Amino acid sequence: MYLPNTAGRRRTTILFLAPSMIGLIVFCLIPMISSLVYSFMDYDLLEGNMTYIGFRNFERILTGREFPKVLVHTLTYLGLYLPLILITSVSEALILNKSFRGRGIFRAVFYTPVITSWVAAAVVWTWVLSGKYGLLNQLLAAVGITGPSWLNSPDWAMPGVVIAAVWKDTGYYALMVLAALKSIDPTYYEAASIDGASSWRRFRSITLPLLSPTLFLLIVINVIYGLQVFDSVLIMTNGGPGGATSVFLERIYKYAFKQYKMGMASAYSWLLFIMIFVLTVIQFRLQKKWVNYDA
């Protein structure tokens, strides 16, 4: 941290930093360190007493039947969510970047899901995804497809949650992509048009490379958020049916507040942290191969 030389200035700097530093220490740093300590303890939330048990919590999680399933479910979510959210947010941004009548209304409509609470959205989506009478299956039926019983089926519950999440999040990321699109110099497109480049070619050779820093950011934060998927799962399926949508945070929440096993919950949290950390480091290593900061 940079601190000025004179004592008076130093005091002022510390004073101005204090409110956010105190918040950060009390609500982030202390809980993080505590949870690391708890992960090595047998700690029952209600009893309150802690016993040091070394790596037993981690051992129990990693050798249990549950962990591989939770890992697969979480990665399935991420595997479906990430490509879909990238495609939908870039497409939406491309549409909103065109000038047409009523663009303002469209922007508002596209952004509404973002500010809707997950609880309200989940209730609506449980109706939309209902097998027999749901809107989605009615639409599928119109083109001759018999839709599954989304949230009640172990195979289709996760895709159902992903569809709802993509609907909810697209507006937010589209806004980020839109901002990046606006910053692309139009003269590139003019030059390309003069050279006779098709619209696909302009997209592939100008738009995509110049969007790559934003896309990289989207991928990094969506991997982080995707691995931490929670509210949508808890409200729409509660980890069911039959544990088919049990994911990391859902397990952490249930260990901590339904079974009162804070040690197990903390160990789960740190395993998740390690996963996110490793994946993020890998992404930063790989970015050199495809991200273009020349613009």
Added chain:
Amino acid sequence: MKKLIALVLSLVLVLTAVYTAVADPVTITYAHFSGAGAQEETLKKMIEAFEAKNPDIKVDLQITGFDDYFTKLATTVGGNNATDCFEMNMENYLAYMLRGACADLTGLVDTANYSEGTLNAVSSDGKLYAVPMSFSTCVLFYNKALFDQAGIAYPTADWTWADAQKAAEAIKALGDDIWGYYQPITYNEFYKSVKGNGGSLLNDDYTAFTVNSPENVAVLDAMISRVRGENHVMPTSEEMAGRGDWDLFCEGKLGMIITGIWGFSTFAEKCAFDWDIVVEPGYATPSTFFFANVNCVSPDSDKKEAAAKFIDAMGSDPDIVQLRLDASWELPTVADQNKLAQYLEVTPPANRAAVFDSMDFAAAPPALKESGAASEIINNILSTLELNEMTAQEALDAIQAELEDANLL
């Protein structure tokens, strides 16, 4: 100047302390869930009645809906920040009591006012850990119109599941979206129902799970057959299509439903047909729920006596009991049966006595410290049975293996 300010401040502090000690009543905090929603006004009247009689105690009520209540409570208890007293349902009471989160109330409460059965439920090793407040149960509600339409006799207290199944099939035959029976395949329904066939989830001394015993398999098999096959009598969640079980009954599309007596006022208001209740049939013999809401005092509270006085009044003060009866809000746990006579007079249902008859067949939930984890494992597999082809034996074998693996005993 500084001295003067210090003097004035000290004076203010001393005066405040003296004033607090002399004039201020003790304020106790009370966390509560069962009054959230429809009975909030009744609850507030009960507290007013208590405060009127005890001017030295003020109650700071903190109501939270059932869905969030226990998460919030666990956090406050874990953070040594629990309210002075808090409401508990029976399942969670055991988990809390076994973890030492409920104060010993022996000697602080006059136990003579409570029925013996409910006192036993909240005592352990001769010590009292909670004060009973209210109780309720589930019964079989049936739609008389659908029974008449199907030309079959109304259910009686000596019915078994086989009788109910026959009636349910006759009612199902009345139409596509008409259903015979509703009893979901869940942990609660399962532990209760197996008792009606002499089964249980654990052996007597709680050293081993006995989930896949032949008695339990027979019960689960009967439950599954209600939702599977061409002419299944109970709607699957798919066929419920987002409608609640109560909605289905009130719409006249459900012949029989096993549900709580807290549904009386809703059904009386919403059902346009005649309905009544009977003790719920068991697999071979009746087995029923006994739900009780009790109040506990936090071991960390420094106002234990005031808190105990308050929760004692919530369970036995005549005026508070009367408020509960007037509002038909579950049943008070008082020993004096005359107080309950008023409850029986209100109709529908005509056969209210079935509520008390049900108590004779109550199946207690397994008193397991890790009941939360056990019920999750059991529910996870039971909830998929209406969708897959797993047999009762396969399902219970899988549950048994997972429970043994989870190391819960």
